[in-house]
Amino acid sequence: MNAGLDEVVWDSDFAACARIRSEELQYRxxxxxxTEPTKGNTKWPKLLTGKDGxxxxxxxxxxxxxxxxxxxxxxxxxxxxPEAAIKAWMDSGHKDNILRESxxxxxxxxxxxxxxxxxxxxxxxxxxxxx
Numbered sequence: 001m002n003a004g005l006d007e008v009v010w011d012s013d014f015a016a017c018a019r020i021r022s023e024e025l026q027y028r029x030x031x032x033x034x035t036e037p038t039k040g041n042t043k044w045p046k047l048l049t050g051k052d053g054x055x056x057x058x059x060x061x062x063x064x065x066x067x068x069x070x071x072x073x074x075x076x077x078x079x080x081x082p083e084a085a086i087k088a089w090m091d092s093g094h095k096d097n098i099l100r101e102s103x104x105x106x107x108x109x110x111x112x113x114x115x116x117x118x119x120x121x122x123x124x125x126x127x128x129x130x131x
Contacts, residue, residue: 003099008129013066014107018126020060021073022111025124029117031057031073072097072129077121082108085125102131 027034033056058071074094079085089098109126116122 005099005101006104008103009105011105011107011130013064014061014068014105014128014130015109016107017060017064017066018073018107018109018128019111020064020109021057021075021128022109022124022126025075025077025126026111026113026117026121029075029077029119029121029124031075033057033059068130070131072100072103072131074098074127076125077119078123079125080123082110082125085110085127089127097129098127100129100131103129105130 021033024034057073058068060066061068061071074089074097076085076088079088089095106127106129108128111124113122
């Protein structure tokens with residue numbers, strides 16, 4: 001699909017952050033990060049102060065030392081292919097976010113776990129855009 005926009009550049013640092021976020025979604029399916037470690041999982045800190053509040057998704061970039069102006073995050077669960085994840089975003093209210101003219105770089109993360117979350121999810125996709 002060509003929407004007449006400038007090309008968005010792949011950013012491996014943003015992809016690494018999106019990968020971290022995709023794994024976190026099994027514990028809290030939200031744009032806010034998990035507030036407490038899940039039983040047996042102590043790698044997520046309890047609270048963070050991010051650029052725009054506490055424990056928001058850009059705090060991953062702060063932790064990783066990845067510079068950003070603004071993070072636009074889209075999340076989706078239970079899609080088993082990249083095509084299905086993109087279709088879900090494009091068919092939802094995320095389309096305007098994905099096609100935002102000001103985006104200049106992006107990264108994608110995906111996480112799969114055999115153990116389903118309490119909501120019944122085991123696939124998690126995250127795409128990050130910077131402007």
